Amino acid sequence: MSPGSGTRLLIVNADDFGLTPGVCTGILRGHRDGIISSTTALAVGPAFAAHAPALVDSGLPAGAHLAVVGEDPPVLSAAEIPTLVDEHGRFPLSWRTFVRRAALGRIDRDDLRREFRAQIEVLRAAGVQPTHVDAHQNVHLWPSVADVVIEVARDDRIPALRLTRSHVWTPTSLGVRTLSAALERRARRAGMTVPASSTGLDEAGHLTQARLLTAVAELAATGAPSAELATHPGEADDPERLRYEWDYTWPDELAALCSAETRDAVARAGFELGSFADLVAASA
Numbered sequence: 001m002s003p004g005s006g007t008r009l010l011i012v013n014a015d016d017f018g019l020t021p022g023v024c025t026g027i028l029r030g031h032r033d034g035i036i037s038s039t040t041a042l043a044v045g046p047a048f049a050a051h052a053p054a055l056v057d058s059g060l061p062a063g064a065h066l067a068v069v070g071e072d073p074p075v076l077s078a079a080e081i082p083t084l085v086d087e088h089g090r091f092p093l094s095w096r097t098f099v100r101r102a103a104l105g106r107i108d109r110d111d112l113r114r115e116f117r118a119q120i121e122v123l124r125a126a127g128v129q130p131t132h133v134d135a136h137q138n139v140h141l142w143p144s145v146a147d148v149v150i151e152v153a154r155d156d157r158i159p160a161l162r163l164t165r166s167h168v169w170t171p172t173s174l175g176v177r178t179l180s181a182a183l184e185r186r187a188r189r190a191g192m193t194v195p196a197s198s199t200g201l202d203e204a205g206h207l208t209q210a211r212l213l214t215a216v217a218e219l220a221a222t223g224a225p226s227a228e229l230a231t232h233p234g235e236a237d238d239p240e241r242l243r244y245e246w247d248y249t250w251p252d253e254l255a256a257l258c259s260a261e262t263r264d265a266v267a268r269a270g271f272e273l274g275s276f277a278d279l280v281a282a283s284a
Helices: 021-033 048-058 095-103 109-125 136-141 143-155 171-189 209-221 239-243 250-257 260-268 276-283
Strands: 008-017 038-041 062-066 133-135 197-199 226-231 271-273
Touching (some): 008 021, 008 048, 008 062, 008 276, 062 136, 133 136, 133 143, 136 143, 197 209, 209 226, 209 260
Parallel strands (some): 008 226, 008 271, 038 062, 062 133, 197 226
């Protein structure tokens, strides 16, 4: 749905398409029956290849969820990206490990470029035309990664960037706030489009009905012309999800995203649902 003149755009983005079958089908159900208006596709996800045709057929706009951390292997071999993987050819599990290595200068930017470009090629080969870009576990906030993400996105003519923001006060949140502000300046200088406001990081994996309604109200209260809500839905019956020890409540988020109460709250807040492609069009 393309917002008209004067309307306020809300992008409800579901993360991690491709992670598991239940995450893929849950995201598509949340688009069909709920308020999900965008997703980010994880090219390294074990379920991506099997579920990419359904994503393309659904018409749900999708971005590139670039990964250099997590449980799943890279697209390229260890020989091609040696600084991104361990002796077993695996990414580090956590952003903390990755950032620590990046801060010590142990991450080669050329390795990042090669892997990110390979992941985007996987998406395009599957028929997904990325509307935007970001990174798994939000590592695109880190400056050296941000530079490469923006470079790769511009080279591939991906015009928009998801901007992770935090609204609580913790040591990690303060770091996110600082890095996010710097990334926004960097992205805008590069000519990329970002939402004026966003939320979902602080509630990640636990966006219950009550928290979802609060998030919509808080985004509306900013008065910003565009906003993004990051979500993590999935079906309840999904045994493959057990390999990810994230303690997320995927089914609860899916139920909240599909509820009539949530849709009514979005309408009352004055938002019109849309995608990053709509954001770019509105900013032109």
